[in-house]
Amino acid sequence: MTVVTTRTFTPDAAGLSQAAAVLGDGGLVAFPTETVYGLGVDARNSDAVARLYAAKGRPGFNPLIVHVASLDAAEAYVEFDDTARALAQAFWPGALTLVLPLRADAGISPLVTAGLDTLAIRVPDHGVAAALLAAFDGPIAAPSANPSGQVSPTKAAHVADHMTGIIDGIVDGGDCPVGVESTIVATQPRPTLLRAGGLPAEAIANAVGQDLAMAGDADAPTSPGQLASHYAPKGTVRLNAVDINEGEVLLGFGAVDAPLNLSPSGDLVEAAARLFDALHQLNAMGAAQIAVSPIPDHGLGAAINDRLRRAAAPRSG
Template sequence: MTNTPMQILAPDAAGLTTAAGILRAGGLVAFGTETVYGLGADARNDTAVAGIYAAKGRPSFNPLIVHLSDLATAEQYCVFNDDARALAAAFWPGAMTLVLPLRQGAGISKLVTAGLDTLAIRVPDHKVARDFLEKFDGPVAAPSANPSGRISPTNADHVIAGLGDKIDAVIDGGPCGVGVESTIVSCVGKPAILRAGGIPAEAISACLGHPIAVPDDPDMPQSPGQLASHYAPKGQVRLNAQQIDPGETLLGFGAVDATLNLSPSGDLTEAAAHLFDCLHQLDAMGATRIAVSPIPDHGLGRAINDRLKRAAAPRD
């Protein structure tokens, strides 16, 4: 987010060019889709993605949906199997999100995937959104453009009222259609619906030629990232460390002497952007005991602490 006032951009060539430039510079742009307005950032830019969480006041790093202009672009970032191709052919562009294996070297921020090896993607059925995505020519992470916990926005005025002083621009693409969230389908292993949405299970089952697991099924896989220790590095983690014990590696925050530091200046947005990368670096170092400096438990600090608590949770 820059210090300049938020821009309200028209959905014309000039407005879309300006919006794409803001994203390339690491800014935040809200834009309409057929479901709701999304708050977009370059999905490859850690700091920009952290800015989404800061602007929304989002309490935890849930995996974000990445919006892409077409199937060919989507295949640059994910590995498709036969089921995924069938669903994409039938329902894209449209209100379906597919969870697929992340392609090696795709360059997507770990904040987008919440450190997982899967990616949630969709191709929206909205002319302005697709024109914007084509103009930007890259992956756009975009949860709903509203403060966390508030009603999802279905027009530009909703975005302005909720986030007007926290983002760089909104493309006024008019009102959304029905405003129903996308159906999320995991195609990792046996297809399963992770979130009900605008495309009913019956239509998905008909497309696949067999029934699909739905959220009411007791044996349906849970959404990624919900297990208590899901975000754990290989080493044991000790939180709120005021000093380092023998054999520990310090993951620091603020003005401390640490092997790795989330943010030497104590900036929570910077710390959020570095969190998952630092955990991966600790694994690469072979750290077996990890001490973590105290992190303030406000703003993005709540999200950082949520993931660190999961990382420190007892394991089976």
């Protein structure tokens, strides 16, 4: 990975304006929330989101949480039912993430949602995070600002220790008061705890007037990113294709002649950014049989191949 200069931004108007400009240019900026430091990118920029996955060494396209400035701002990206709106009014800003239906015109990168039709979204309860969101004036996707599998950071120094030379900047806003990630809840078909976190589940249950279902219950929604069918185009998929059979449409990678190419230069970050959009394009083309060029199975290639293997898996039903 190319070494980048990691700047430190002060949590004042000047520093946050600089950090917001970096985000607007597709950069990666760590910032404090009440839970942990998040590694933020413009949630609408697929290239930036793909770079975030590479920077974290994240093994797959796990859906990301999008941070917004207010409930009103969230309304532009997701559809609220009565329960979700009541929870947002009760606990936002705060350590509650809601998983809600994505609006068709939301403009969120499909890498953020892992191609799903839902979005995880919250309003952070931290002055610096709120000021950065105001300065950026847009949705910020932000998982924890640490290499995948390591301890989440609650101080700017934690971020600097692991991410210097990898990300573009760190907003030093002091210690995170909550120190554990947000609680994640889906409200349909019933209120369901997808991840325990900084807001106690009991408080949520009291607010909705019923016990929460647990992720994995038969009548509860599956946690984001677990269903293979979410990644499958309408046509059948054949992987590691070096020759094209009659009737197949090639999804290329590298120096191959293809109507759609994830990255002619063989750049895995570019390929990751284009993957979900390419699958949507194949549907729009009416491709009944899809051949996919071999893709290296390292770095982001492992995540790309994971999604493609799910797309190629036999369909149920």
